[in-house]
């Protein structure tokens with residue numbers, strides 16, 4: 207927790223310290239309230255029985271009881287208020303840092319697996335609750351225990367030893383509970399991981415499973431896995447409740463022993479000691495119940511720390527060159543492309559991408575066409591060779607400065623839920639409708655826009671699932687050219703198009719590139735030199751590297 211908090215820049219120190227202070231005060235007041243009440247009621251009763259009720263000054267003790275009762279309520283209320291406030295602020299900062307770190311560390315455009323996303327969200331949830339659920343109750347229990355020890359100390363050495371022993375045994379039970387939970391978690395985690403993976407895959411592959419008539423079986427299998435996981439979690443919960451009951455019972459036992467063995471102390475003091483001990487054990491039992499979530503939280507914090515500290519996919523220069531006004535020409539020399547920890551996919555023929563040019567990257571499936579486009583968009587570092595933009599080495603420029611001049615339409619585009627206009631404006635938030643329509647016309651996306659009276663404001667489902675594959679690709683092309691980038695990277699833009707549509711789309715994009723002095727690079731299985739009049743045309747074939755299969 208401290209490591210993660212330090213990584214976040216130790217924010218909201220004052221608020222967090224105040225939440226701890228209030229939790230400590232709340233715990234102390236709860237034990238004090240019971241202790242003083244026990245002492246006061248017993249002393250009053252004894253005084254009354256002895257017929258000296260009027261001689262007994264009850265004003266100070268009763269004021270203390272009322273004061274601690276009020277103080278306890280205020281401290282608990284304040285702890286909740288300040289603790290929640292600190293947690294919400296911490297969460298906002300944690301999420302921003304995590305999402306930024308994720309975005310920096312992720313190379314290329316591939317989607318993260320859904321199960322890794324589920325683990326990530328669970329981890330964030332656990333980390334966010336750590337302060338409220340674990341640390342504040344622990345602080346409160348520690349303060350209550352201290353007050354019980356003070357009462358016992360006033361009652362004499364023997365009660366002090368008994369109470370200290372009871373508290374030590376309760377703590378040992380807590381430690382044992384955590385160790386046991388760690389063991390259970392390891393077992394539960396295997397089940398949970400399997401459940402998450404299978405649930406994510408069921409949702410992701412629902413359409414295929416339905417088409418193959420296998421959805422019902424898969425859902426039933428997931429249902430029994432879910433029941434098994436829930437059963438294990440319930441069994442773990444039973445053990446926690448048992449440990450809590452044991453701690454409460456220990457409280458009763460050490461309170462009784464303290465009273466029985468504290469012969470040197472006054473009866474009211476012994477009564478106060480007994481009640482404060484019960485309060486301390488109750489706080490400890492609550493804290494222990496929460497602390498059984500400690501192993502899972504510890505693991506979540508470790509994973510989140512690792513994510514935040516993950517090195518960026520593209521290392522940013524320590525002393526970056528000023529953002530260039532233009533990135534063309536883009537030049538590569540003996541550029542290699544590939545993935546970290548694996549042999550380069552291939553060496554790319556040298557490229558000189560100038561304004562008004564079109565370069566078709568061709569080659570067999572899997573040779574690295576997409577990987578090359580991602581490398582040119584600075585989404586992925588090249589394992590070797592030279593890559594520069596307008597004469598500046600890529601490594602000396604911020605990736606964002608390059609991407610600002612780049613438009614990328616991936617082979618399998620993704621969109622968020624919203625409207626067509628929302629999806630387009632991700633590229634250029636201030637673009638007006640006329641500009642959106644112009645991009646849609648160039649990308650042959652108008653048939654989709656005009657088929658609904660809502661036009662650009664018709665709804666778009668998550669992942670573009672209410673568009674066909676070809677329509678989604680053309681939406682991505684419209685988005686890629688919307689802000690007038692200098693370098694346009696198109697992955698299989700013609701896939702699924704018939705010859706006349708392919709010609710029209712190429713003619714539109716060619717005219718657009720001439721008008722905007724842009725360089726187009728496209729990965730394609732269907733090269734067509736004749737489609738690009740008025741542009742400098744080059745076809746660049748990639749070949750499968752023989753090294754890939756023998757090294758890496």
Ligand SMILES: Nc1ncnc2c1ncn2[C@@H]1O[C@H](COP(=O)(O)OP(=O)(O)OP(=O)(O)O)[C@@H](O)[C@H]1O
Pocket residue numbers: 545548551569570571572573574575576577578617729
């Ligand atoms: N994250 C990854 N880690 C390791 N290898 C990968 C990863 N992603 C893709 N590959 C492999 O890299 C190779 C190149 O993939 P790429 O998508 O660039 O090929 P492509 O030429 O665009 O293929 P296609 O024409 O089928 O779209 C493939 O063999 C692929 O299996």
